[in-house]
Amino acid sequence: MSHPTPDTVAKMRRAHKVLAEFRYEPAELERGYANRSLRIDISANRIEVRPVTQQMKDLWIGGKGFDLWLMFQEIDKDTKWDSPNNPICMSSGPLGGTMSFPGSGKTLVTSISPTTRNIMDCNVGGYFGPYMKFAGFDALAITGKASQDVLIFIDAKENRITIEEAPLESADSHLAAEEFTEMYALDELDKRNVAVVCAGRAAEHTRLGVLNFSFYDWRRKVARLKQAGRGGIGTVFRNKRLKALVIRGKPLAPTWRVAESKVAMRPAGGACACSQDMKASVRKIAEKWGQDPDYVIEMLQDLQDQDRHISQAAIDALSLETGVSRGQLYHIATFYKAFSLTPRGEKVIQVCVGTACHVKGAAQIVSAFERALGIKQGGTTKDGKFTLEAVACLGCCSLAPVAKVGEEIYGNLQTKDAPRIIRAEGARRG
Amino acid sequence: MDKLDAIAARVNKDFKRYQAMLMVCTGTGCVSAKGFSIRDSLKAELKARKLDDRFLVVGTGCNGFCAAGPIIVVQPEGVFYHKVKEADVAAIVSEHLVGGKVVERLLYKDPSTGQVQPKMADMGFFNKQQLVALRNKGLIDPENVEHYIARGGYQSLRRLLAEKDQAAAQEKVINDVIASGLRGRGGGGFPTGVKWEAGKKAAIKRGEPIYVVCNADEGDPGAFMDRSIIETDPHSVLEGMLIGAWAVGSRGGFVYIRKEYPLALVRLNKALADARTHGLLGQRILGSDFSFDVKIHRGAGAFVCGESSALMASMSGQAGEPRAKYVHNVEYGYRDKPTILNNVETWANIPIIFEKGADWFSSLGTKGSSGTKVFSLVGSIKNTGLVEVPMGITLREIIEDIGGGVPDGRKFKAVQTGGPSGGCIPASCLEMKVDFDSLTEAGSMMGSGGMIVMDDRTCMVDVARYFVDFLTDESCGKCTPCREGLHAMNETLQRICAGQGKAGDIEFLEEVAQTVNAASLCQLGGTAGNPVLSTLRYFRREYEEHIRQKKCPALVCKALLRYDITDKCTGCTLCAKNCPTKAITGERKKAHSLDQAKCVQCGVCKDVCNFDAVSLRSES
CATH class of the missing domain: 3.30.70.20 (Alpha-Beta Plaits)
Structure with missing residues (x-):
């Protein structure tokens, strides 16, 4: 994606005309609430702060509940999707932006839908919701309709909100998000503090336009978009002649820069929870296979042979060595039968249940071993001595039924052989 | 004199120096019954008695007659000793080698006539077989490349590389493989030459490299042909790959082999190393302009990796999940480059086609299926082992004449072919000819060549449950019909085996099996309904007995x-x-x-x- 040049952005910014300006006091968050909401009327160019009452919190908690409550403050029985008094409401719940749970970064959006003509809610990622919460607002209702394209800019750094004419910026979200991010960020590092809400030109011509919420991806260096996709709220947004709703969050002081981040440093061998010994042994194996990602299966096989299982630390270390992601390694380690995530016993008793052995009663042999060891197939004895596995074909069908312990093959088995083999193997070392 | 000829002459002269050669079977079957120690103690015994300059001990690959193992064959007369123990070594040396009298108690007795059969050539197990892919079985040390060369190995390759007009010769090789009628031995039965031609065309058209791959991921339970071929004669596979690679213009090849086959891996690695030192692999092979090398990838225990696209994914260090069939591997295979994948047995057949000619090869077997096929004959049968027979032989000949029939006076019930996705063929079809098309017609398939004989103690519902359970476990889970269909069939079969079958179960199984076959993404899923469909086709009554009378006539299903x-x-x-x-x-x-x-x-x-x-x- 091409970034807008500083000149273009400066020109766009110069074309802005401030229609309304509003200054507010910063608010301390208390137990997930700022205890106030924002109402912005773009017909009257009026911005006001309203309280969030204890009753609201008790009854509606936040998110969709607050949105619906605010909706019912605005609409009446005649409100249609394109009526000026159809509001777009956004709220982030009391856990918004806490990173405590998956989904706590979401923003809930409601409006009367142009597709269903009913109240519609959808949830969306991106950074807008949390930044609004940090700015000191639990919810936001935008109502009214502008006569030309406008921008709402919430500057949490300066505690200032403006409604501005914004004639030159693109309407299309993938461009607009880049332009506004470039416009309001102080520098590259500050870009992650800017979040843009916008809807493209298609939203002007259909009834199912989505709302795009941006977040700045510092690794790819691009403003990426998440969608409030349901019900055509993007269409309502453009119908109000809103070009964008931009928030510049309070500068969250990052404790590290991109180049020094834990993630960025991983391939260089920095961040791995595993011990030096593990690192060294994994490196040895990886080097044996030329650190070639084509051979990670072979590397995992060697690790399995060496440690009798594939540990989390081994996956971490191997990921560092080969550049193959941990997720991919985990996928491989759980896909193939040869790997075990829990330690196998000192000796693995493999009872063949291939077809030739099956027709010669292999199932009975497996149960005989299960009884003798007191474990189920696939299990390991408590003392860690034996693991029992039923395997498909050891390739010596002529000796069926067969079991294999280490390199030793026991053929023509009967059920009564199981205890004898366990005794013999238990006595044998190595 | 040429280097290969020099080696062949030297080794053959060397062999003639010996009064007799003792071929000790060291295939996996015999090794698990102490084959290695027998070989070593035989060597030690000869050395101790200072006879090692008169008699040579050779550890060979699988002899084939695994039921009789461990086996020693004394060549050139061909005396066959079976079930040899370490303690018998001294007797063989003193009585036979020194005394000149065969050790009677170690000879094989024909179980039906009770007659002693001292020579291998007289035995029913061997005399109906025709060795093509296994032509060097029991005659060479698989870990010695010179033995292979002495048997005429690498001569086909040398002759082809010496052709003046290389392009025309390469074209001719592909046409010869097409003319030979060789079809893929891994299960699909696709004409090998046609595959080569398509791959070569794609590579030329796109100007991209082309790879050749040997599939040695023999995942079918009850099948060990490919393992045995590699353990017996790895160089024949390698020479086949070299000829194929040269013909299609490939510079890089792979062998994908199961890690569960340690002995085959050792021998394959040895073969590759030896071939490199002899200038048969690597840069400028045999002084020509042709350069080619082979790398090994080890499988990690996933049945689905026998499927071509899953195998390619696994070769790139990914989970082995197949992709849709409309993308052909010959065009977009390994690393999205044209790739020719053949199984071990197919490759092993290539050198002899160019030694004896495509006409000779196509004269073997039947019209639609030329050549021979290696089967592993196991289960309830007297002579378990590995057999190679011409296509078109009847099932009865394989099972009764070669296999010696069902032991313990039991009754033959069915033979299962084609691995888990194959089917069960009943006694009524014993006269059927064994080739690609007849087996498919009978509701089974050739598969890679597992042949599991079942007697009246085998419950067919339980067999279907067994295969479906295996496939459920091995399904990669990518496409819905295979993943969910197998679960549904498994659950139903388990219920039937547990005595909780109900009316409508059979119809349900039929419907699901057909859907799984029709709608799955890859061939594993596309044939996953076969165990159910083929047992239902021939043994429906047994299902009905389980469901209606809660009875398991074969006395297998525990709950009944x-x-x-x-x-x-x-x-x-x-x-x-x-x-x-x-x-x-x-x-x-x-x-x-x-x-x-x-x-x-x-x-x-x-x-x-x-x-x-x-x-x-x-x-x-």
Whole structure:
């Protein structure tokens, strides 16, 4: 994606005309609430702060509940999707932006839908919701309709909100998000503090336009978009002649820069929870296979042979060595039968249940071993001595039924052989 | 004189120096019965008696007659010793080699006539076989490249590389493989030459490199042909790959082999290393402009990786998930480059086609299926082992003449071919000719060549359940029909085997099996319904007995069995001691009784009883 040049952005910014300006006091968050909401009327160019009452919190908690409550403050029985008094409401719940749970970064959006003509809610990622919460607002209702394209800019750094004419910026979200991010960020590092809400030109011509919420991806260096996709709220947004709703969050002081981040440093061998010994042994194996990602299966096989299982630390270390992601390694380690995530016993008793052995009663042999060891197939004895596995074909069908312990093959088995083999193997070392 | 000819002349001269050669089988079957120690103690014995300059001990690959292992064949006369133990080594040396008299007690007796058969060539197991892919079986040391060369190995390759007009010669090789009628031995049966031609065209058209791959990921339970070929004659596979690579213009090849085959891996690695030192692999092979090398990838235990696109994914260090079939591997295979994948047996057939000619090869077998096929003959059969027969031989000839029939006076019930996705063929079809098309017509398939014989103690519902359970476990889970269909069939079959079958189950199984076959993404799923469909086709009554009468006539399905202690009981208490659930009670020297409520049908009492006093029934 091409970034807008500083000149273009400066020109766009110069074309802005401030229609309304509003200054507010910063608010301390208390137990997930700022205890106030924002109402912005773009017909009257009026911005006001309203309280969030204890009753609201008790009854509606936040998110969709607050949105619906605010909706019912605005609409009446005649409100249609394109009526000026159809509001777009956004709220982030009391856990918004806490990173405590998956989904706590979401923003809930409601409006009367142009597709269903009913109240519609959808949830969306991106950074807008949390930044609004940090700015000191639990919810936001935008109502009214502008006569030309406008921008709402919430500057949490300066505690200032403006409604501005914004004639030159693109309407299309993938461009607009880049332009506004470039416009309001102080520098590259500050870009992650800017979040843009916008809807493209298609939203002007259909009834199912989505709302795009941006977040700045510092690794790819691009403003990426998440969608409030349901019900055509993007269409309502453009119908109000809103070009964008931009928030510049309070500068969250990052404790590290991109180049020094834990993630960025991983391939260089920095961040791995595993011990030096593990690192060294994994490196040895990886080097044996030329650190070639084509051979990670072979590397995992060697690790399995060496440690009798594939540990989390081994996956971490191997990921560092080969550049193959941990997720991919985990996928491989759980896909193939040869790997075990829990330690196998000192000796693995493999009872063949291939077809030739099956027709010669292999199932009975497996149960005989299960009884003798007191474990189920696939299990390991408590003392860690034996693991029992039923395997498909050891390739010596002529000796069926067969079991294999280490390199030793026991053929023509009967059920009564199981205890004898366990005794013999238990006595044998190595 | 050429280097290869020099080696061949030297080795053959060397062999003639010896009075006799002792071919000790060191295939996996015999190795698990101490084949290596027999070989080593034979060597030691000869050395100790200072006879090692007159007699040569050769550890060979699999002889094939695994039921008779461990095996020693004394060449050139071809005396066949079976079930040899380490203790017998001294007798063989002193009586046979020194005394000149065969060791009678170690000779093979024909089980039907009781006649002693001293020579391998006379034995029913061998004399109906025709060795093409396994042409060097039992005659060479697989870990010695010079033995292979002495048998005419790498001569086809050398001749082809010496052709003046290389482009025309390469074209001719592909046309010859097409003319030979060789079809893929891995299961699909696709014409090999056509595959090569398509791959070569794609590579030229796109100007991209082309790879050749050998599929040695033999995942079918009950099949060990590919393992045996690599253990017996790895260079024939390698020479086949070299010829193929040269013909299509490839510079890089791979062998994808199961890690569960340690011996085959060792021998393959040795073969690659030897070939490199002899200038048969690597840069400028045999002084020509042709350069080619082979790398090995080890499989990690996933049946689905035998499927071509899954195998390619696994070769790139990914999980082995297949992709849709409309993308052909010959065009977009390994790393999205044209890739020719053939299985071990197919490659092993290539050199001899160019030694004896495409016409010779196509004269073997039948019209649609030329050549021979290696089968692993296992299960309830006297002569278990590895056999190579011409296509078109009848099932009866394989099972009765070569295999010696079903042992213990039991009755032949069915033979399962084609691995888990194949099917069961009943006694009524024994006269059927064995080739690609007949087997498919009978509702099974050629597969890679596993042949599991079943007698009347095998329950066909249980066999279907067994295969479906195996496939459920091995399904990669990518496409819905295979993943969910197998689960549905598995659950139903388990219910039927547990005595909880109900009306409509059979129809349900049929419908699901057909859907799985029709709608799955890859061939594993596309044939996953076969075990159910083929057993239903020939053994529907057995399903009905399980469902309606709650009866398992073969006495396999535990929940439908009933153990009882008969009046033969002498009160020895052995069964009571061994019973895991304490279901058997009784006083010493008095007849015991069995509490059916506690019995878990484990069968231990019947196994340990010395008086045949435990009866087993399955009655409604």
